[in-house]
Amino acid sequence: MKITIGQCSFVVADFAYNYHKIKEVITNNQDSDLIVFSELCVIGYYPYDLLVYDEVIKAQNEIIEKIKQLSEQYAIAVIIGVASAVDGIKKFHNSALVIDKGEVVFTYHKKLIPSYSIFDEKRHFIAGEGTPFFELQGKRIALFICEDIWFDNHQGYLKNPVLELDHNKVDCVITLNASPSMLGKFAQRESIVKKIAQEVNAPVIYASQVGGYDEIIYDGASFVSDNHGNIVALANSFKEDVVSVDIDNLPQKVHSNPYSSDYALILDQLILGLQDYLRKCRFTGVVIGSSGGIDSALTLAIAALALGKENVKAITMPSVYSSEGSVSDSERLCHNLGIHLYHRPIKEEFEATILAFEKAFGKEPKKLTKENMQARIRGRIVMEYSNDSGLLMLTTGNKSELAVGYATLYGDMCGALNCIGDLYKHDVYALSEYINQIYGELIPREIIDKAPSAELSEGQKDSDSLPDYRHLDAMLKLYLERDLLMPEEVENLERIVSEVDSKEQRRIYRMVELNEFKRKQAPQILIIQRRPFGIGRRMPVTGAFQK
Template structure:
């Protein structure tokens, strides 16, 4: 029986010492468990994705030194094969580097493979830095089994829709017994099911079992969910590692089947996985934890308006960092309802979060007076509304600067899409937690937070009162926008389209088709699409948001600002 160690770890871009220590310590665990092969993830030495750090000679030199340290450590376990991902120089024509998989044993590289399929869609831009590997199989004999290797995207083209090359074919021709795939596959809604379905189909097609090892953790906008798995031609997915946390597992492999290390049968994973709200909660919580830790923040600060967006942001921040590390500030103006303060107080009491009050009435009046004196014109309308948001944003940044807390912005995807936000006001911040959630999903996740807690975390009044920016008398979001259950369907159809899960796309498509049957519906659609286009300049200047869906604002949606379309 071949004994495999699955090392699903949380790496940080550029943390060569930390990444190397993690790899070496888990090599030791694998050797202690008498594993034949220890499998790590894609670009684990330098972290995924380093971007233009790959053009920094010092960065590349550190990657080489880290590899040398790992190879030296492997001599302590001469019978263990360690499969890792790293950067290698391209000795031929083309881009300077390869995205490489190395198999190391007893201080030597015993197999070397270069990723053939380099994604350039969505959030990926690997062809910017890497040259594809040759269209050949890389194999290695270990304990009487012939192993073949691939890296992440190499396994996503078995139907040959996106690339001319299909690495599965070369591995089939090489008659390998097992494919080992190392990955840095970011998580989004439906991604787990997509991975399982695609690899189960490919494995059945080629009659080749496969071990898929993924990384875990947050890196900027991206979150990696781990969920490494093993799949066989006859049984499909037979093993799955933990989701959203590090994991280390020992597996046996013989006669095209995976087993526990003692030969016992594995319990087949539940195909349903997490509910969408629970998935979303865990994705955002892990994303914030790692973003704050990697950027050196221990505390966060949030502007608490008494509305649903800030309430959910505060609740998620508490789950990620603890109540003692979350600060809320309420900043009432002359247009704030009594509930904007009282609901903030109740929310923070429920969460045991410290709430500061910083009224802005006098500041608004001073600005208005100064404006009229300088420009001989009263401050009114949208300018006055935006001023209030900008004063609040300035106060929040003052707190961030003074006390070293990361400011979390509270905009949701519906509002960000149509520009229903104030640049240099409520868009201020270092990270957005709910910027990839449509408004209807904000409500759904808020209800889930309460349900999972078994008590009222987010107050009932916050969940039931009509949404309002409270920047003008009796203002409601619906004064400027369609109801959110309608707006969200338009936006899903326009922004994500067929990237949506099939049932979501069908619902959005049906809604839009019905809307376009009337002149009023056509005008409504045209107005919303125009708002999305006109507000690209705001999104370009907004803070990063934690990605939850297949297409999020940021690197995953690249649109021009100045365009006539």
């Protein structure tokens, strides 16, 4: 039996587009016996509260009928992911339909409904029941959907769907997935599938989604494992692809993790995330404020690599406190990247803002107020250019700064999307070095080597108010992700944190807690880490917890 995986980048609720993608795979692989698509492929994963609209479900069901016609026309069996209404309640099953000869011959409902990290499926879906087994062309096949094979993910599930495979001989296991890409995720998938393949002595088909969906990026990397759990067919990462195998005569070549470097994966993930955000939101380019610092430099480099230099604009906005390098380094960076840099000094505007404040309130603004004034003037300028040009504004804060509130609301936090907001500061430097290693010195050495500074007051440096980033990042990673880290990671981070005074540790943790209100108002952040800010970490603003 020849089974094909159609790894596509679907668009949520764009049913004509999604049908076109599905039809394209079917018509180009007519020699297949079975074609498998990803979880909720017809409507797109994840549709959130679009599911409450009857029109959305009606449109999905119309596409299902058209796919049934394709199956009959080309005499090909197809497995698709859909939302199935449950009679009597305003909930759905997350379902997989097996369509053969134009008819639905088997339906499987997802049994483990995740509600942790970035997932919130229990808001819309309920757990299904029933057997995962069906027969097709004389083959006995087991069918699961994504979380069903992640029972050991410490979420307190009461039943393990995979245990239904015990003492049941199958010729193949198929799982439909919408599995977000995060550091370490591929190795987790490989480990889970290897265990299943070895236990049932059968190949496993892992059909995955690819593409950017808001802040979430799916890497694809669909694969087929043999009876021993070795990956014998592997789709591209971060690209649409089609993979076909004959499960009676599997390939002998064994594939491994396509990324030996975390930063190679991070770069590809951010590039696809930015590309798809713009494409699916119908923007053609971006504008970014260039400070001459490492964060805006990395953001500009990612944007240029993702979108092409002609679709990226930068604005340098020096103030009275800006160093000469903030402008000259921005100029050198934009020259290297081949993008246009606009000059828009804010000195006079800043001075006028101070005078207006004094006139209105009868006193000189405080030092912090003056610093934030500059950030907000800059944010407004870039936003104005975004409005006028139709380009999307990207913001540039890293995870370390966002964690401790080292950012100005309605200032440098302005923007629609943040490409580097899930990168700790040490990741920002490491990814910048990686880009220079691969593409030549796009980011000038002067930017990488200079001491970090917001340059909002005389002689200001990040180190004036924050620990060095080696210690800060270790504290933050432990605080935010401890329960998700491997024991050796925790041990190493604890060793670094032990070098920091306990009073200073408490001060940093308190900064994280006090600045939740800022993060609630931050732009969406492309997700990289195991616990991202935003939908991945949901904390109360008015809570009283103190670590």
